[in-house]
Amino acid sequence: MLKKKICMVGQFGVGKTSLVRRFVSSIFDDRYLTTIGVKIDRKDVSIDGKSLTLMLWDLAGEDDLAELNVAHLRGASGYVLVADGCRACTLDKAAELQQRITRMLGPLPFVLVVNKADLRDQWEVQFQQVAQYGWPTFETSAKAGSGVEEMFLGLGAALLRAHPASEVREP
Amino acid sequence: MIPSAQLDLLAALGYAVFERSGAGLFDLLGASPAWLPPGPLTEVFPFLEVFLLDAEEFWETSSDHSKLVSDYWTQTDARGAHGEDMHFCAIAVAGFRKLLLIERTRHRFEQTQAFVQYAHQTKMAHDEIARLSRELERATQAKSEFLARMSHEIRTPMNALLGVAELLSETPLNKEQSEYVRIFRRAGDNLLNVINDILDFSKIEAGQVELECIAFDLAGVIQGAIEITGIRSRAKGLCLNSEIRADVPARLMGDPGRLRQILLNLLSNAVKFTDRGGITLRVEPDPGRLEPGALHFSVRDTGIGIPADRVSTIFESFTQADVSTTRKYGGTGLGLAISKRFVELMGGRIWAESPPGEGSTMHFTARFDIAGPAPASEHPASKSPASAPLGNRALRILLADDSEDNRFLVRGYLKDTSCILDEVENGEEVLEAFRKGIYDIVLTDAEMPVMDGYTATRAMRAWEQERGRRPTPILALTAHALKEARDRSIAAGCTDHLTKPITKTALLEALSLYAPEHPPSERIHVAVESWLKPVIPAYLKKRKADVAQLRLALEQGDFAAVRTLGHQLAGSGSGYGFAQITEIGATLEESALAADAVRIRQEIDTLDLFLNNVVAE
Numbered sequence: 001m002l003k004k005k006i007c008m009v010g011q012f013g014v015g016k017t018s019l020v021r022r023f024v025s026s027i028f029d030d031r032y033l034t035t036i037g038v039k040i041d042r043k044d045v046s047i048d049g050k051s052l053t054l055m056l057w058d059l060a061g062e063d064d065l066a067e068l069n070v071a072h073l074r075g076a077s078g079y080v081l082v083a084d085g086c087r088a089c090t091l092d093k094a095a096e097l098q099q100r101i102t103r104m105l106g107p108l109p110f111v112l113v114v115n116k117a118d119l120r121d122q123w124e125v126q127f128q129q130v131a132q133y134g135w136p137t138f139e140t141s142a143k144a145g146s147g148v149e150e151m152f153l154g155l156g157a158a159l160l161r162a163h164p165a166s167e168v169r170e171p
Numbered sequence: 172m173i174p175s176a177q178l179d180l181l182a183a184l185g186y187a188v189f190e191r192s193g194a195g196l197f198d199l200l201g202a203s204p205a206w207l208p209p210g211p212l213t214e215v216f217p218f219l220e221v222f223l224l225d226a227e228e229f230w231e232t233s234s235d236h237s238k239l240v241s242d243y244w245t246q247t248d249a250r251g252a253h254g255e256d257m258h259f260c261a262i263a264v265a266g267f268r269k270l271l272l273i274e275r276t277r278h279r280f281e282q283t284q285a286f287v288q289y290a291h292q293t294k295m296a297h298d299e300i301a302r303l304s305r306e307l308e309r310a311t312q313a314k315s316e317f318l319a320r321m322s323h324e325i326r327t328p329m330n331a332l333l334g335v336a337e338l339l340s341e342t343p344l345n346k347e348q349s350e351y352v353r354i355f356r357r358a359g360d361n362l363l364n365v366i367n368d369i370l371d372f373s374k375i376e377a378g379q380v381e382l383e384c385i386a387f388d389l390a391g392v393i394q395g396a397i398e399i400t401g402i403r404s405r406a407k408g409l410c411l412n413s414e415i416r417a418d419v420p421a422r423l424m425g426d427p428g429r430l431r432q433i434l435l436n437l438l439s440n441a442v443k444f445t446d447r448g449g450i451t452l453r454v455e456p457d458p459g460r461l462e463p464g465a466l467h468f469s470v471r472d473t474g475i476g477i478p479a480d481r482v483s484t485i486f487e488s489f490t491q492a493d494v495s496t497t498r499k500y501g502g503t504g505l506g507l508a509i510s511k512r513f514v515e516l517m518g519g520r521i522w523a524e525s526p527p528g529e530g531s532t533m534h535f536t537a538r539f540d541i542a543g544p545a546p547a548s549e550h551p552a553s554k555s556p557a558s559a560p561l562g563n564r565a566l567r568i569l570l571a572d573d574s575e576d577n578r579f580l581v582r583g584y585l586k587d588t589s590c591i592l593d594e595v596e597n598g599e600e601v602l603e604a605f606r607k608g609i610y611d612i613v614l615t616d617a618e619m620p621v622m623d624g625y626t627a628t629r630a631m632r633a634w635e636q637e638r639g640r641r642p643t644p645i646l647a648l649t650a651h652a653l654k655e656a657r658d659r660s661i662a663a664g665c666t667d668h669l670t671k672p673i674t675k676t677a678l679l680e681a682l683s684l685y686a687p688e689h690p691p692s693e694r695i696h697v698a699v700e701s702w703l704k705p706v707i708p709a710y711l712k713k714r715k716a717d718v719a720q721l722r723l724a725l726e727q728g729d730f731a732a733v734r735t736l737g738h739q740l741a742g743s744g745s746g747y748g749f750a751q752i753t754e755i756g757a758t759l760e761e762s763a764l765a766a767d768a769v770r771i772r773q774e775i776d777t778l779d780l781f782l783n784n785v786v787a788e
Contacts, residue, residue, distance in 0.1 A: 122306075
């Protein structure tokens with residue numbers, strides 16, 4: 001079975017863990033539980049008739065106390081940059097992380113996710129702010145489930161197209 | 172070998188101990204802990220794929236007994252006895268043997284998580300407050316913009332309503348009609364005050380009010396407020412006095428406009444709520460603050476007073492002493508709230524006293540800096556509107572306004588003056604007309620179709636600069652009442668900003684104030700054939716004589732003479748290179764045929780102006 005390592009990165013509290021949990025277990029829990037270190041999940045999916053195991057590395061959100069450990073992305077086939085639509089600063093953080101990851105590991109396939117679409121009326125992040133980057137972007141709601149599967153499967157399909165036969169990349 | 176007792180201890184502490192036996196190969200030492208899933212290490216713990224890269228390097232380079240500790244990791248597919256997530260940590264130990272310890276951690280993980288979670292939640296709560304504050308700021312901004320827009324939309328028709336009422340009051344009316352017009356005008360003025368109050372209040376609420384700090388005469392401000400309130404107090408038969416104690420400084424630095432607004436508010440309230448007796452405005456040094464510029468103002472009346480339980484709430488927004496007060500006496504209830512904020516901005520406080528049956532006294536304190544004596548230039552003689560009335564000056568005025576009603580009004584205001592008014596409807600037209608270079612003053616609306624007044628003003632100023640011409644007074648005449656609108660007009664190059672609705676007096680005063688004192692010195696350069704140059708002065712001199720003759724003919728109502736002179740002008744002008752003289756002549760001829768005296772006067776003035784300024788080159 002093909003395996004692809006996908007990392008979830010972004011500022012703390014944007015919903016990385018909730019997105020994975022929604023995708024893997026179809027569960028959403030309103031309580032906030034911060035991720036420490038790395039949380040690893042796996043999900044078997046079928047894309048274009050191909051079976052694929054997504055290894056989902058949910059990396060602790062960056063905060064003022066601790067920087068993202070980019071080393072955890074080694075061996076990843078791609079990553080998901082997560083921002084919270086209600087906090088404009090999280091989009092800036094996502095853009096900053098993308099630059100840092102590219103600088104340290106070279107270009108890797110990724111998608112930008114603006115999460116918390118269920119709180120759309122409270123969003124600070126504007127369409128133009130997102131569009132300026134020209135990145136593949138998904139609006140998701142881990143709470144309502146909207147856009148989550150499309151995003152993971154979309155990234156999975158892109159990874160398959162990029163490296164059709166490869167196993168999880170050797171670190 | 173590690174002694175088995177030590178392995179037992181490590182197992183008891185929750186460690187699985189492996190020894191690296193080759194690249195990617197690890198042997199479990201001692202017993203397998205219950206939590207350790209079977210299988211190759213990196214398959215069981217994908218996290219180690221990354222950590223072992225660092226560990227291999229560490230084992231290669233470190234020879235002492237130091238250790239490399241991994242981040243925590245959580246594996247949701249490995250669950251504890253009660254189905255809980257399991258958290259792990261790996262430690263690579265260097266030395267004689269290369270050891271890898273994997274710890275199933277619980278308490279340390281939970282302690283770290285609790286600490287970080289607290290930090291995150293605090294930060295998120297802070298971010299949420301900041302977001303709400305930004306949202307509130309945006310909402311306040313939107314509200315201010317809405318109010319400014321509404322104010323503009325109300326002021327535009329109000330300009331026509333109040334202006335036409337003013338014009339109507341100047342026509343012969345019987346007593347009943349005069350009363351109707353008076354009520355009409357008073358209601359309009361009241362409505363305007365309400366709009367101004369609401370605008371002021373919304374600006375205060377949005378924190379957009381900044382006080383001026385300029386030198387002013389305190390007595391002048393007091394006098395002005397007393398004069399305005401005096402009209403109504405006299406009508407009600409009330410005495411209105413003011414007393415300024417001798418030790419109050421005469422010249423202060425501060426915001427005289429806002430001070431006057433506070434005084435007017437308190438005085439007009441006093442007049443409103445007093446039916447007999449009188450009102451006294453008193454100014455003295457603030458006894459509670461021994462600084463030269465700290466003053467105490469009080470307005471005492473002999474009116475209905477304020478109920479004891481309302482004395483402290485009357486300065487809150489939309490509050491009058493009684494709801495029925497609004498019905499009986501009118502007003503938005505904003506005046507005192509606005510005054511309170513202005514007083515606070517002036518470093519003072521405002522309060523009321525109302526002993527039963529003794530009327531009421533409104534007090535406020537404020538702090539000013541002391542200003543030096545007024546320089547001579549602060550007493551303008553020549554530029555004061557009162558001392559330089561428009562009189563019979565034949566100003567040539569260019570008016571740009573897309574509202575026919577408002578153009579009608581300015582036309583009406585100017586009908587008894589000698590001014591010549593040209594009207595256009597948008598910025599492009601005003602620019603085109605302005606380029607003729609014949610206007611003494613331009614009045615322009617701000618918002619117009621095709622090109623707005625600001626853009627047109629900038630273009631007019633640029634045109635003047637290119638030609639080195641003296642700036643023509645350009646007065647913005649708009650329904651935008653906020654200070655920002657005024658700033659915008661001035662920034663665009665306007666000489667002043669007049670706010671609609673505008674009264675006839677205000678317009679005439681402004682025209683008189685800004686009209687050039689001498690006929691426009693801007694020269695009109697006309698290129699003529701060189702061989703004609705020697706005869707040009709004589710030709711122009713004769714045309715000046717024509718102007719005198721034309722005026723005489725017009726006075727006598729001799730349209731035939733005007734027509735003949737016009738015909739001659741039309742015939743000769745272009746021949747000498749002065750197409751404008753031909754154009755004026757033709758218009759005179761036409762106007763004489765139509766016996767249009769007004770138009771003839773305008774054209775004679777235009778000709779006069781042209782002849783005064785033309786330079787043949």
